[in-house]
Amino acid sequence: MEIGRFAPTTSGRAHPGTLLAGLLAWLDIRSRGGRFVLRMEDIDPTAQSGAHREGLLDDLQWFGLNWDDLVWQSQRQSSHEAALDQLAASGLLYECGCSRTTIKAAGLPSAAGGWVYPGTCRHRRLADWRGSRLNLRVDLSGWNIEVKDEGGDDLGQVVSQALGDPMVRRADGGVTYQLAVVVDDAEAGVTRVVRGRDLASSTATQVALRKILGFPIPVYRHHLLLLEPQGEKLAKLHQSIATDELRKHYRPEELVGFLAAASGLRPTPTEVTLQELLADFSWDRVSRQDRVVTWDGRAVRM
Ligand code: GLU
Secondary structure (H helix, E strand, C coil): CCEEEECCECCCCCCHHHHHHHHHHHHHHHCCCCEEEEEEECCCHHHCCHHHHHHHHHHHHHHCCCCCEEEEHHHCHHHHHHHHHHHHHCCCEEEECCCHHHHHHCCCECCCCCECECCCCCCCECCCHHHCCCEEEECCCCCEECCECCCCCECCEEHHHHCECCEEECCCCCECHHHHHHHHHHHCCCCEEEEEHHHHHHHHHHHHHHHHHCCCCCEEEEECCEECCCCCECCHHHCCCCHHHHHHHCCHHHHHHHHHHHCCCCCCCCCCCHHHHHHCCCHHHCCCCCEECEECCCCEEC
16 A cells, blocks of 8 residues: 655644645545555754644644644654664764864855765764764765656755765754654655655655665655745745634635645636545646745735
């Protein structure tokens, strides 16, 4: 059976971009009769507000999504640590004391914006990572990853050149997104990773980590984003419209209708239910173009 997931970060309430990502992941897996896992990514120390965790969950329920399993990433620490043990045992884990400034000074622009980590500390291999008070990275030199998005885009990279060796644990002891996403998806048996286009550049890194850890490679499908008028991804931090505000002005079917139109699934933003969208869902009908949306205080516009 296919297993899909939606993995929102709990740094705020849901906004239209969050709901679009949830909607497309849900349609993808439900249209295949598969299982749907909701994983709340709540391990970032800045994202751990209890109010947002519960509020976000409530937003997704209000919107009409349903799931077969609910996973809180913060409760998965022992699996994350086991993966660090495995990386250390493979001899690829090293500690890194480089600051952002030193990394920037190396002057290697990254495929994801920012700077490529130049591999300065690769000689600082660790067997016992638990004793380290520094950032931990995985040596991915030599990994030329070939991977295609299901929509046809080539996501292949020479990872160490495109993004640099990924950090897998921060100096403060927290496991990073790149490692946690791989471990949690693999343990949930996820076969289809459907998510926004902004994460496409991380795919090769995640495939490399999966290969090292011996995990199977899922199908990857990246979709359009909703953008702010200045062209940035709609984000909780960019004063976009949080669902608690939207809920004062919209019923769920109206918002589903708006997102269906924004993503090309319906010609106009008229009310529709999730079940109605499911009946004729196909990726062929989902637009590949990002959409700029605005909020006029009462309605979302595109
Ligand atoms: N938590 C990540 C985010 O909200 C998504 C993780 C993923 O889909 O791989 O951006």
